[in-house]
Amino acid sequence: MDKPATRRIRLIAAMGLGFLFGWLAASPTAADLISRLDPNMAVRDPGGEWLWHDAAALRVEGKGWADTEKPWHRLPARANGVVRDPVWRLSTHSAGICAGFTTNARKIGARWTVSSDSLAMPHMPATGVSGLDLYVKINGAWHWLANGRPTAQTTQALLADNIPEGTHEYLLYLPLYNGVDKLEIGVPPEADIAPLPARPEGMEKPMVFYGTSITQGGCASRPGMAHTAILGRRLDRPVINLGFSGNGTMDPEIGALLAELDAAVYVIDCAANMTPEMITERAEPFLRALRGARPTTPIVLVECTAHQAGAFLPHARAGHLEKSAAVRAAYERLVADGFPGITLIAGEPLLGNDGEATVDGGHPTDLGFVRMADAFEPVLRDALKDHAK
Known part of the structure; x- marks a missing residue:
């Protein structure tokens, strides 16, 4: 190819790239575009004096502890290096x-x-x-x-x-x-x-939830739609959310921290992050240690929620059924041994049976969280009522 032709190609390429980069720089984002098309979708600028x-x-x-590294952390500073590193990092999220x-x-x-x-x-x-x-x-x-x-x-x-x-x-x-x-x-x-004024006497003790990504709030569209938040509003109680995404595994270190909290009720919802073998190995020691530290506080134990693809895929259903069976077996052994103040919530009905309540088969949408709150509410009301006697 002759040199003038080569120069023309290079010039055209340079002009094309310049146009492309200029267009990208000036191109509105998806948020800008939708805001122009629908003003109701715009992020509003406060403006004015504040x-x-x-x-x-x-x-x-x-917050269960005042001595946190930052004001909006969920575990005390002394837990850093005691709990597993993923748990610590997740505890810096402000869930709940x-x-x-x-x-x-x-x-x-x-x-x-x-x-x-x-x-x-x-x-x-x-x-x-x-x-x-x-x-x-x-x-x-x-x-x-x-x-x-x-x-x-x-x-x-x-x-x-x-x-x-x-x-x-x-x-x-x-x-x-x-x-x-x-x-x-x-x-x-x-x-x-x-x-806000302090809560009245008898209503200040929190409901303490320990569990998985679902407990932490995945995947609610907004913070108030996690089932823990919904239940706090319905039951007019403070809530401490100790959900740790992928890491709700009944760790004894977390059990010791739970025991420090003067709770109205403990909700233990860890099955989704554990294998049936882990549940069999850990559930009873974890719950006995918690009961030893808090002899009269109600404990609500939750089975594994049903993966929504399980209605069609047998292996998906088998996974959560095996975990729930291990939870239920641990619960039955404890009750048979005279373990007081414990209630079991069945996992399979929690999200409904129409497949409409999750984003990915496992994590609830807002609909899923409302359904979970509906299932938890009567159990928690009874537990709180019994504890108040």
Whole structure:
């Protein structure tokens, strides 16, 4: 090929690459495009004047220990190096933690920084992984109001505006699968804001959940839709969420930490992360140690949820049935031996039988979490009622 032709090809290629890179730089993101097409999908800019308040100074629930390395961690600092490393890293996620406050503000904003720039997962949206969820009390019951949709590691967002006059009660849930380095709640300078009052005597003890990714909240669309959060609102109790994704394996070190908590009830839901052999080996020692430390606190033991492909694939159904059988056998041995105050929740009915309640066969959608809450609620009500006697 002659030199002029070669130069022309190089020039055309260079121009093409320049056009491509320029187009990419100027090209709107998917979020930009959908925001232009549908304004209701836009992430709203707070704008205006705000007075920012550290959420850690409000009524914080969902933390079992005050001596944490950072304000929104779930395990005490001394657990670092004691629990397995994956458990420790997952404990820095803020699952189950919430901040309660009252304010007469006509608008509410939030500004938060998450620990990881991985804001979402392929099967769980950023609103659940790294977002906030705001509830307001209406006629004595908690009702969803708004969520904070993260756009970067640090996000500032308007949560609600044109709020009716008066002082209202709010509950703000933190991210399920990310850590929080800083969280502030914004109100106009003229507005008052204060922590929610302390819970009445007898209602301050938490329900403590220990388990797997499902317990941690995978894959709720937003933090308030994890079944643990739903149950906290329904039963008007604080909740401590000790779900550790892929690592709910009845570790004795976690059992010792659970025993430090003065719980209203313990919910042990680990079967999905364990083999039947592990369950047979670990369940009874784990539960006996917990009962020894807390002789009268109710314990609810949960079988393995059913993998939704099991309706068609025999091997998928066999897996969860074997795990549930091991849990049930451990439960029956304990009861036969006079073990007090323990209840079993069957696993197979928890998600329903229509295959509509998960994102991947195992992790619940919001529908799945509502179904789980529906199944857990009567059992927990009975346990709490018996414990109060």
